[in-house]
Amino acid sequence: MPDDVATRPVRLPDDRWHPLEIVFWLGLVTAFFLFPGYRVLGSQILITGLFAVSLDLILGYAGIVSLGHAAFFGVGAYTAGLLAVYGWGEPITGLFAGAATAAIVGYGTSFLVVRGHDLARLMMTLGIGFLLFEAANKAAFVTGGVDGLSGVVMWKLFGVFTFDFAGRTAYLYSLAVLFILFVVLRRVVASPFGLSLIGIRERSRRIPAIGAPLRQREVAIFTISAAVAGMAGALLAQTTQFVGLDVLSFSRSAEVLIILILGGAGRLYGGLIGAVVYMVAQDILSTYISAAYWRFWIGLLLVAIVLVAHGGILDGATAIYRRLTRGRS
Amino acid sequence: MVAHLIGVLFDGISYGSLLFLIGVGLAVTLGLMNFVNLAHGAFAMLGGYSTVLVMSRYGVPFFLALPVAFVVSAAVGALLERTLYRRLYRASHLDQVLFSIGLTFMAISAATFVWGPTQQPVRVPSFLQGQVQIFGLDFGAYRLFLIGVVVVITLALGYLVERTRFGAQIRAAVDNQQVSAGLGINVDRIFCLTFALGSGLAGLGGGLGIEVLGLDPTFPLKYIVYFLLVAAVGGAGTISGPLATALILGVFDVAGKYYVPEIGAFVIYALMIVLLILFPSGLFGRRA
Numbered sequence: 001m002p003d004d005v006a007t008r009p010v011r012l013p014d015d016r017w018h019p020l021e022i023v024f025w026l027g028l029v030t031a032f033f034l035f036p037g038y039r040v041l042g043s044q045i046l047i048t049g050l051f052a053v054s055l056d057l058i059l060g061y062a063g064i065v066s067l068g069h070a071a072f073f074g075v076g077a078y079t080a081g082l083l084a085v086y087g088w089g090e091p092i093t094g095l096f097a098g099a100a101t102a103a104i105v106g107y108g109t110s111f112l113v114v115r116g117h118d119l120a121r122l123m124m125t126l127g128i129g130f131l132l133f134e135a136a137n138k139a140a141f142v143t144g145g146v147d148g149l150s151g152v153v154m155w156k157l158f159g160v161f162t163f164d165f166a167g168r169t170a171y172l173y174s175l176a177v178l179f180i181l182f183v184v185l186r187r188v189v190a191s192p193f194g195l196s197l198i199g200i201r202e203r204s205r206r207i208p209a210i211g212a213p214l215r216q217r218e219v220a221i222f223t224i225s226a227a228v229a230g231m232a233g234a235l236l237a238q239t240t241q242f243v244g245l246d247v248l249s250f251s252r253s254a255e256v257l258i259i260l261i262l263g264g265a266g267r268l269y270g271g272l273i274g275a276v277v278y279m280v281a282q283d284i285l286s287t288y289i290s291a292a293y294w295r296f297w298i299g300l301l302l303v304a305i306v307l308v309a310h311g312g313i314l315d316g317a318t319a320i321y322r323r324l325t326r327g328r329s
Numbered sequence: 330m331v332a333h334l335i336g337v338l339f340d341g342i343s344y345g346s347l348l349f350l351i352g353v354g355l356a357v358t359l360g361l362m363n364f365v366n367l368a369h370g371a372f373a374m375l376g377g378y379s380t381v382l383v384m385s386r387y388g389v390p391f392f393l394a395l396p397v398a399f400v401v402s403a404a405v406g407a408l409l410e411r412t413l414y415r416r417l418y419r420a421s422h423l424d425q426v427l428f429s430i431g432l433t434f435m436a437i438s439a440a441t442f443v444w445g446p447t448q449q450p451v452r453v454p455s456f457l458q459g460q461v462q463i464f465g466l467d468f469g470a471y472r473l474f475l476i477g478v479v480v481v482i483t484l485a486l487g488y489l490v491e492r493t494r495f496g497a498q499i500r501a502a503v504d505n506q507q508v509s510a511g512l513g514i515n516v517d518r519i520f521c522l523t524f525a526l527g528s529g530l531a532g533l534g535g536g537l538g539i540e541v542l543g544l545d546p547t548f549p550l551k552y553i554v555y556f557l558l559v560a561a562v563g564g565a566g567t568i569s570g571p572l573a574t575a576l577i578l579g580v581f582d583v584a585g586k587y588y589v590p591e592i593g594a595f596v597i598y599a600l601m602i603v604l605l606i607l608f609p610s611g612l613f614g615r616r617a
Contacts, residue, residue: 015580065422067426112605119359119365119422124605127554131595131598135595135597138595259425292441293438293441295434296433296439298434299430299432300429300435301430302427302434
């Protein structure tokens with residue numbers, strides 16, 4: 001809102017936690033106790049949420065459209081999975097290893113991505129995604145190819161908590177990782193660096209004019225985003241103790257994009273809300289709609305979001321919230 | 330050895346000309362409307378299914394089924410352009426991508442619902458089956474036919490774009506929409522007609538390509554990279570750009586699958602990245 005800028009003194013966004021944010025996180029904790037039968041699904045929602053948050057960093061903040069974000073998710077997943085298969089099943093270091101390799105791949109590819117305009121970026125990310133998928137597919141002697149990577153054996157978390165089939169450790173572990181990363185990223189996007197990303201999204205040509213290095217910032221956020229996606233992938237590999245080829249697939253890239261748009265891009269929470277809504281809906285509807293037709297409704301939903309409900313769930317909710325609070329005062 | 334090389338080259342060229350036929354419509358949408366239409370492959374798939382349907386159910390011969398494929402895809406394209414696509418010409422690329430991914434998903438599900446997930450067979454006329462001997466070398470008859478069709482269509486398109494009034498209007502609209510509209514060109518109508526033409530050609534390509542590309546519900550996703558490459562690297566407003574790109578793609582893809590089958594589709598994705606690095610604004614340059 002332009003008049004806000006004019007009337008308020010220029011400062012960084014305030015960093016206090018909104019009550020709704022605290023409610024949200026407490027809700028994720030209570031869900032653990034309320035739905036003990038759904039902890040496996042819950043941990044996958046958290047992981048997908050983290051993946052969507054990583055996409056939000058480049059798409060929602062810096063405005064880089066990616067159609068191949070699963071590349072980094074998959075690299076992280078295979079790194080953690082392969083480490084465990086070849087005898088190092090320690091979860092925390094595996095997680096960081098996943099993030100590190102994804103960050104390296106992300107840094108390397110970022111130069112290819114950021115140099116072009118929208119369309120070139122789109123195709124470059126698409127190409128990188130397909131390339132890695134095909135590489136993993138053909139390198140079956142390492143990755144297991146279409147059969148997936150099995151034999152992932154995780155050690156106990158901190159030497160204490162076993163990864164059980166009920167998803168107890170998986171849920172709490174995923175939640176802890178998600179929360180810690182979220183706190184860090186929440187700080188990052190509220191920093192001057194984060195604001196410059198929004199500047200890139202809004203008017204990339206003017207960013208060099210205020211003295212901020214455009215390409216450098218884009219490379220930085222792309223690398224961070226890849227690292228977070230890699231961590232999400234590593235989490236999935238560790239908690240499910242399996243890596244399927246689909247971690248690198250185009251469907252996964254498209255799905256995470258849909259989840260983010262459904263939730264609302266450009267505000268970190270969008271990815272999380274989107275993941276909760278999307279995956280819970282998928283779980284409930286899967287009894288009524290077979291997987292082949294689920295895509296039809298997702299497609300319709302996408303078309304509807306673009307044409308009618310621009311901004312996703314969070315924008316809609318914010319509009320309602322603003323109206324309610326304005327009515328009260 | 331040389332015979333092999335010629336065989337691969339020939340297969341690659343016929344494959345590439347098919348990619349051109351399907352992809353040229355996308356190049357026009359991209360250049361003229363600046364619209365990233367990831368659902369373009371769905372129009373090709375629609376053409377393919379129309380061909381199969383009229384042939385198997387109504388016993389229409391192959392050569393009459395192809396024009397049907399063109400007309401059906403063109404009509405659906407025009408309808409969608411009027412009702413949905415035109416609302417998004419000024420939207421961000423992200424919105425266009427989401428919208429067209431949504432359409433693609435719907436098309437895939439609908440095709441699975443109607444025709445099932447299996448490959449559809451097509452029976453081409455008997456004189457197009459088998460091999461033809463030219464200078465002692467064997468060539469696939471159908472592939473020769475394919476190249477012939479695409480040569481004719483390319484010449485017709487070239488004539489349309491370079492020599493006719495309609496073609497001049499398209500070129501003007503690609504160059505500058507506002508000025509064209511100011512000169513009295515009905516840009517809206519041009520958009521609709523070119524979109525329909527592009528979709529129709531994709532449909533025709535889909536019908537012609539069943540023999541080569543196959544036809545199942547995942548078609549639009551499987552080949553979208555190829556079509557996008559033809560459009561984005563080839564550039565818009567010309568016929569030669571997409572044609573050259575499509576031929577390069579076709580030859581490299583066939584050669585890759587023939588000589589280094591271990592790495593499979595890897596070649597084509599690597600080529601895609603190399604082409605994008607070398608020609609960020611299209612093979613023959615493109616307006617900013």
